[in-house]
Amino acid sequence: MRNKSHSFIKTKLIVIFCSILVLIIFVLKRTSISSSSSNSVSHSTTREKHYQNPKCPQQCTKLPTSLSDALVHYVTTEITPQQTFSEVSVSKRVLDKKSPCNFLVFGLGHDSLMWASLNHGGRTLFLEEDKAWIETVTKKFPNLESYHVVYDTKLKDSIKLIELEKTEDCKSVSDPRDSKCALSLKGFPADVYETQWDLIMVDAPTGYHDEAPGRMSAIYTAGLLARNRFDGGETDVFVHDVNRPVEDEFSATFLCRGYLKEQEGRLRHFTIPSHRTRSVGVVDVSKELVCGIIDYLGEFNFRKMAEWSLKTFLMVCNKVDPTVKPPGSYMNRLIETNFKVES
Ligand SMILES: C[S@@+](CC[C@H](N)C(=O)[O-])C[C@H]1O[C@@H](n2cnc3c(N)ncnc32)[C@H](O)[C@@H]1O
Numbered sequence: 112m113r114n115k116s117h118s119f120i121k122t123k124l125i126v127i128f129c130s131i132l133v134l135i136i137f138v139l140k141r142t143s144i145s146s147s148s149s150n151s152v153s154h155s156t157t158r159e160k161h162y163q164n165p166k167c168p169q170q171c172t173k174l175p176t177s178l179s180d181a182l183v184h185y186v187t188t189e190i191t192p193q194q195t196f197s198e199v200s201v202s203k204r205v206l207d208k209k210s211p212c213n214f215l216v217f218g219l220g221h222d223s224l225m226w227a228s229l230n231h232g233g234r235t236l237f238l239e240e241d242k243a244w245i246e247t248v249t250k251k252f253p254n255l256e257s258y259h260v261v262y263d264t265k266l267k268d269s270i271k272l273i274e275l276e277k278t279e280d281c282k283s284v285s286d287p288r289d290s291k292c293a294l295s296l297k298g299f300p301a302d303v304y305e306t307q308w309d310l311i312m313v314d315a316p317t318g319y320h321d322e323a324p325g326r327m328s329a330i331y332t333a334g335l336l337a338r339n340r341f342d343g344g345e346t347d348v349f350v351h352d353v354n355r356p357v358e359d360e361f362s363a364t365f366l367c368r369g370y371l372k373e374q375e376g377r378l379r380h381f382t383i384p385s386h387r388t389r390s391v392g393v394v395d396v397s398k399e400l401v402c403g404i405i406d407y408l409g410e411f412n413f414r415k416m417a418e419w420s421l422k423t424f425l426m427v428c429n430k431v432d433p434t435v436k437p438p439g440s441y442m443n444r445l446i447e448t449n450f451k452v453e454s
Pocket residue numbers: 191192193194217218219220221222239240241244314315316317
């Protein structure tokens with residue numbers, strides 16, 4: 112009897128053990144199936160994203176022809192640009208952040224294709240004094256945009272011209288076309304003055320002999336374009352060859368030492384804020400304090416309408432205008448009192 116019950120317990124234990132074993136095998140199998148199936152799903156999703164996204168066919172990752180042309184040009188040419196690797200890196204870092212943007216370059220050179228490529232998708236405009244040189248360069252690189260410009264200064268006059276910093280005409284900020292400063296370049300096509308330039312590189316005109324135009328007016332005008340910027344943006348201005356007296360003195364004087372961000376080799380980098388949008392500030396050249404008035408605009412709601420009606424009624428005897436006004440007359444007064452349009 113004892114033997115019988117003992118063997119019954121033994122069988123029971125074996126059955127329980129086998130059931131647990133089967134259960135464990137079943138659970139383990141399910142886990143491995145689900146993990147391998149989830150892996151394959153995520154894998155195929157990535158693959159789908161990469162190859163099958165209808166919004167991004169192969170063109171999205173294809174190198175634009177203009178960039179591959181530039182790459183081949185620089186790999187095969189024996190002529191290297193004048194700016195060194197560390198000098199180029201200064202403006203490249205800014206372009207890395209700001210491009211595609213508006214980039215104005217004084218001078219067409221062996222580096223022009225590089226600047227236009229680094230600003231791929233933006234506008235890079237070159238201002239060049241030498242007509243024949245423009246033809247040579249644009250024959251080779253027809254996509255480069257350039258204007259021929261004429262300078263009426265001579266390097267030998269630079270000592271006289273630096274004195275202009277003290278004059279009111281050269282201190283005031285305006286559109287270079289309206290400036291009375293003799294250093295302001297006025298002969299560029301209109302869009303040079305009307306574009307809001309994010310970067311300006313001054314690496315021309317020529318300035319290595321007395322009869323050459325020198326970079327006095329190019330540096331002054333670059334500063335004026337930056338200060339007169341109406342969209343409130345900051346302009347990065349670069350001047351090359353600051354080892355020469357003109358580039359050194361004119362950049363420090365007219366672009367301002369306070370705005371100097373860095374100097375690398377013969378390249379200086381200034382960041383110039385717009386002087387149009389500041390409410391309070393010091394004019395760096397004249398050291399004058401300038402301030403503007405900030406007006407808070409509110410909705411012309413029922414309360415304002417009531418205030419306007421009451422004040423108009425009360426003030427009519429004194430022939431004065433209430434400050435609160437309906438939107439149309441408010442705009443007209445703002446334009447009349449703040450913005451003078453000279454013909
Ligand atoms: C000081 S260079 C700057 C060149 C530029 N950084 C480069 O690496 O080529 C500026 C001026 O030199 C003149 N220039 C440059 N290369 C020239 C060339 N091969 N033939 C004639 N003029 C050239 C152009 O008038 C240009 O505006």
